Amino acid sequence: xxxxEAATSEAAETTxxxxxxxxAAAERISDLVLRTPIIQLPHPQRPDEVLHCxxxxxxxxxxxxxxxxxxxxxxVLDHAREHGIVAQSSGNHARAVAWLAHRLNLRAxxxxxxxxxxxxxxxxxxxxAEVEIVPSALRDVRAHELxxxxxxxxxxxxxxxxxxxxxxxxxxxxxxxxxxxxxVLVPVSGGGLISGIATAVKALNPGTRVIxxxxxxxxxxxxxxxxxxxxxxxQELTYRTVADGLRTPALGVHPxxxxxRYVDDVITVTEEQILAAMRHLTLAGRLVVEPSGAVxxxxxxxxxxxxxxxxxxxxxxxxxxxxGSVDPALLAKVLQQAG
Amino acid sequence: xxxxEAATSEAAETTxxxxxxxxAAAERISDLVLRTPIIQLPHPQRPDEVLHCxxxxxxxxxxxxxxxxxxxxxxVLDHAREHGIVAQSSGNHARAVAWLAHRLNLRAxxxxxxxxxxxxxxxxxxxxAEVEIVPSALRDVRAHELxxxxxxxxxxxxxxxxxxxxxxxxxxxxxxxxxxxxxVLVPVSGGGLISGIATAVKALNPGTRVIxxxxxxxxxxxxxxxxxxxxxxxQELTYRTVADGLRTPALGVHPxxxxxRYVDDVITVTEEQILAAMRHLTLAGRLVVEPSGAVxxxxxxxxxxxxxxxxxxxxxxxxxxxxGSVDPALLAKVLQQAG
Numbered sequence: 317x318x319x320x321e322a323a324t325s326e327a328a329e330t331t332x333x334x335x336x337x338x339x340a341a342a343e344r345i346s347d348l349v350l351r352t353p354i355i356q357l358p359h360p361q362r363p364d365e366v367l368h369c370x371x372x373x374x375x376x377x378x379x380x381x382x383x384x385x386x387x388x389x390x391x392v393l394d395h396a397r398e399h400g401i402v403a404q405s406s407g408n409h410a411r412a413v414a415w416l417a418h419r420l421n422l423r424a425x426x427x428x429x430x431x432x433x434x435x436x437x438x439x440x441x442x443x444x445a446e447v448e449i450v451p452s453a454l455r456d457v458r459a460h461e462l463x464x465x466x467x468x469x470x471x472x473x474x475x476x477x478x479x480x481x482x483x484x485x486x487x488x489x490x491x492x493x494x495x496x497x498x499x500v501l502v503p504v505s506g507g508g509l510i511s512g513i514a515t516a517v518k519a520l521n522p523g524t525r526v527i528x529x530x531x532x533x534x535x536x537x538x539x540x541x542x543x544x545x546x547x548x549x550x551q552e553l554t555y556r557t558v559a560d561g562l563r564t565p566a567l568g569v570h571p572x573x574x575x576x577r578y579v580d581d582v583i584t585v586t587e588e589q590i591l592a593a594m595r596h597l598t599l600a601g602r603l604v605v606e607p608s609g610a611v612x613x614x615x616x617x618x619x620x621x622x623x624x625x626x627x628x629x630x631x632x633x634x635x636x637x638x639x640g641s642v643d644p645a646l647l648a649k650v651l652q653q654a655g
Numbered sequence: 656x657x658x659x660e661a662a663t664s665e666a667a668e669t670t671x672x673x674x675x676x677x678x679a680a681a682e683r684i685s686d687l688v689l690r691t692p693i694i695q696l697p698h699p700q701r702p703d704e705v706l707h708c709x710x711x712x713x714x715x716x717x718x719x720x721x722x723x724x725x726x727x728x729x730x731v732l733d734h735a736r737e738h739g740i741v742a743q744s745s746g747n748h749a750r751a752v753a754w755l756a757h758r759l760n761l762r763a764x765x766x767x768x769x770x771x772x773x774x775x776x777x778x779x780x781x782x783x784a785e786v787e788i789v790p791s792a793l794r795d796v797r798a799h800e801l802x803x804x805x806x807x808x809x810x811x812x813x814x815x816x817x818x819x820x821x822x823x824x825x826x827x828x829x830x831x832x833x834x835x836x837x838x839v840l841v842p843v844s845g846g847g848l849i850s851g852i853a854t855a856v857k858a859l860n861p862g863t864r865v866i867x868x869x870x871x872x873x874x875x876x877x878x879x880x881x882x883x884x885x886x887x888x889x890q891e892l893t894y895r896t897v898a899d900g901l902r903t904p905a906l907g908v909h910p911x912x913x914x915x916r917y918v919d920d921v922i923t924v925t926e927e928q929i930l931a932a933m934r935h936l937t938l939a940g941r942l943v944v945e946p947s948g949a950v951x952x953x954x955x956x957x958x959x960x961x962x963x964x965x966x967x968x969x970x971x972x973x974x975x976x977x978x979g980s981v982d983p984a985l986l987a988k989v990l991q992q993a994g
Contacts, residue, residue: 353692356715363781371713373941376695442702598986602712602979604941640941647937648990651983 330573331477335519338484338512341387345482348419349382350375354493354634357601360617367616367633368497369597370490373605373640377415379408379561380486380638384508385471386416387482392469396422399467404459406432407561408639409473414445425468427459474508475568484512490634491520498631499621501612503638504528504537504582505562507571513636514578527621528575528582529611531557531590537567537575538582546572558587558646561608561639581622589614595650597637604647609639669912670816674858677823677851680726684821687758688721689714691825693832693973696940699956706955706972707833708936709825712944712979716754718747718900719825719977723847724810725755726821731808735761741807743798745771746900747978748812753784764807766798813847814907823851829973830859837970838960840951842977843867843876843921844901846910852975853917866960867914867921868950870896870929876906876914880921885911897926897985900947900978920961928953934989936976943986948978 352371359365372380385403389396400423403413410426417424424445428437429452441447450458463470472479486509490500500517502510514526530538534554540547548566555563567575575582585593590607593614597603605613612635615621621633691710698704711719724742728735739762742752749765756763763784767776768791780786789797802809811818825848829839839856841849853865869877873893879886887905894902906914914921924932929946932953936942944952951974954960960972 350692350694353689353713355689355713374692374694374710378941595983598943599981599983602717602943604937604943642938644934644938644990648987651987651990 330570332573332577333477333480333484333512333515335516337477337481338488338516341383341481342485342488344390345383345386345485348376348386348416349485351489354490355601355603357597357613360596360600367613367635368494369601369603369613370486370634370636371603372486372636372638373603373609377408377411378640379412379609380483380509380636381408381412382416383485384474384479384482384512385409385412388471388476388478389416389420389422389469391478393420396420396469399469400424401471402427402459402462402468403471403473404428404455405473406436408641410436410440411443411641413471414440414443417445418443425462427455427462429455474506475570477570479508480512480515480570480574482512483509484516486636487513487516491517494632494634496632497524497634499525499527499633501527501529501615501621501633501635503562503608503611503636504530504567505564505608507537507567507575509636509638510579511571511574515574518578525580526578527580529615530582530584531559531562531611532584532586533557534559534562535584536565538584540567540572541575541579541582544576557607559590559607559611561606562611583615583620583622585611585614585618585620589618591650591653593617594642594647595653598647598651603637604640604642605637606639606642607646609637612636669909671912671916672816672819672823672851672854674855676816676820677827677855680722680820681824681827683729684722684725684824687715687725687755688824690828693829694940694942696936696952699935699939706952706974707836708940708942708952709829709973709975710942711825711975711977712942712948716747716750717979718751718948719822719848719975720747720751720812721755722824723813723818723821723851724748724751727810727815727817728755728759728761728808730817732759735759735808738806738808739763740810741766741798741801742810742812743767743794744812745775747980749775749779750782750980752810753779753782756784757782764801766794766801768794813845813903814909816909818847819851819854819909819913821851822848823855825975826852826855830856833971833973835971836863836973838864838866838972840866840868840954840960840972840974842901842947842950842975843869843906844903844947846876846906846914848975848977849918850910850913854913857917864919865917866919868954869921869923870898870901870950871923871925872896873898873901874923875904877921877923879906879911880914880918896946898929898946898950900945901950922954922959922961924950924953924957924959928957930989930992932956933981933986934992937986937990942976943979943981944976945978945981946985948976951975
């Protein structure tokens with residue numbers, strides 16, 4: 317969503333997702349989405365302390381994005397079968413929608429920015445989706461044009477209650493797998509993932525903290541949280557971080573409403589901390605993660621999680637490892653650094 | 656087990672493990688062992704074909720070894736609490752036993768060969784186990800000495816029905832997670848893992864093939880299978896392979912009895928094929944694997960799995976990804992190779 321559009325739709329009504337929306341989503345998506353395991357990651361300095369990592373990197377398209385996309389498509393499947401689906405994204409959302417279209421035998425058009433790396437474009441094409449390359453600023457406009465012209469079902473990346481409910485199934489599973497969890501750490505970009513998770517977690521245990529984690533270099537959500545209003549950062553700023561999945565310049569309108577109500581804090585990590593967490597997740601957790609997928613783990617590893625506000629400080633902590641689409645050269649570089 | 660000892664114990668009675676032994680093991684170990692997920696790995700050339708990877712690399716100590724060790728210890732827990740436990744290994748078995756001792760609050764002595772890499776020794780010490788370093792040839796003798804002197808419970812790495820039953824829980828889970836599987840590919844070293852898996856698989860569906868995979872450079876089990884007798888390779892030969900977990904010079908006595916009865920074939924892969932599989936598992940499967948953990952995947956990727964003997968050739972194939980304790984420098988090197 318472009319910045320101007322976000323501002324326009326601010327006035328639109330937002331709907332808070334409920335636990336039963338998330339439970340319905342879990343039912344809807346169970347045939348194609350992996351119930352990911354929780355992997356115990358020992359702390360690098362204090363091996364008796366473990367972080368419970370929810371390994372969404374193990375999903376078929378390497379990220380949690382499959383959950384929200386499938387929850388959306390499944391609710392309009394007849395229409396999607398007749399007219400096809402459209403999405404705009406250069407990353408994991410594009411791959412998730414293309415993969416679902418392939419599995420469900422739907423026509424899919426993915427609108428990608430001209431700045432998208434060629435391997436990502438080819439990965440989407442290899443799944444049988446049509447790709448339309450447009451200037452970055454026109455992505456959303458073009459997606460909506462295609463909907464208007466051809467009746468495609470639009471599958472938005474995060475600013476939609478069906479997407480939020482789908483991503484919320486991560487939170488539902490965490491509460492089933494780890495009922496006594498005290499703190500859940502979640503990477504934040506457009507905010508769909510943390511909104512769904514916080515809704516599920518707070519409905520099932522209001523005492524469990526939900527804390528968002530962002531790169532210091534793309535900290536629009538942390539600033540929004542502190543100032544109590546939805547703030548947009550310039551793309552020139554957010555594009556500085558290595559965490560390419562977290563460069564969205566603002567929380568979505570729907571996510572902001574959920575973050576305000578349900579999230580306990582939003583904290584930030586440095587670039588160095590992100591890379592150290594990638595290395596530790598690879599070697600001690602045997603999980604391949606992209607930088608965006610490592611930010612929550614980075615906050616825990618570097619003792620940045622604020623204490624307080626639950627009965628047991630230093631209790632059970634979970635982190636969402638959100639994605640694993642890593643550039644091989646970057647991962648190799650991280651592995652060669654001293655431990 | 657040293658070669659001379661293996662020859663001596665050949666005459667000893669061997670017991671075939673049963674499905675109910677494996678079901679009892681599954682019950683016994685469920686509180687500390689992860690029910691690992693099956694990850695869909697697309698074929699590098701034919702993306703519509705997938706391999707179902709049983710990701711044992713995600714276990715707390717990076718490998719399936721926890722299953723057999725825990726199944727053994729759990730059956731003599733009172734004795735182990737009183738006297739402690741002893742194991743001899745330089746690799747994943749050592750780590751599994753040390754980790755279990757730590758979790759169960761048992762005294763543990765791990766006998767390690769003087770050739771063991773320092774990081775592996777330190778990893779075992781960090782878990783609180785005592786380490787005794789001995790010349791490689793004396794490992795087994797020293798372990799038995801400690802049992803005789805102090806009454807320790809000995810936890811053998813593979814040549815024991817309790818170990819085989821524990822590792823068999825991998826097969827039980829595969830049949831539950833993937834009831835229509837046609838072929839199961841399993842890395843082979845001492846043979847404990849494939850023995851347990853084959854026992855479970857054949858009991859639940861005699862039509863499912865179980866095929867062992869070995870490095871070409873350590874192909875004692877493949878040769879044994881072809882010649883119908885248990886053959887020992889010289890360590891100088893088996894130590895050539897990069898797959899350091901598969902350098903055991905011969906199948907164990909108990910495993911050989913299971914392999915003869917239940918395994919359909921044992922095939923081999925080259926060093927280059929192993930490294931290519933490591934790369935593909937990392938990038939397309941988001942699984943961190945050691946070379947030994949990649950051999951079964953290597954056989955599938957390179958179309959080495961023999962056709963025939965099930966109703967559906969090219970049907971559903973599963974591979975056990977057995978371990979993830981990889982040297983960071985080796986993984987970095989593999990990632991830098993052209994895809």
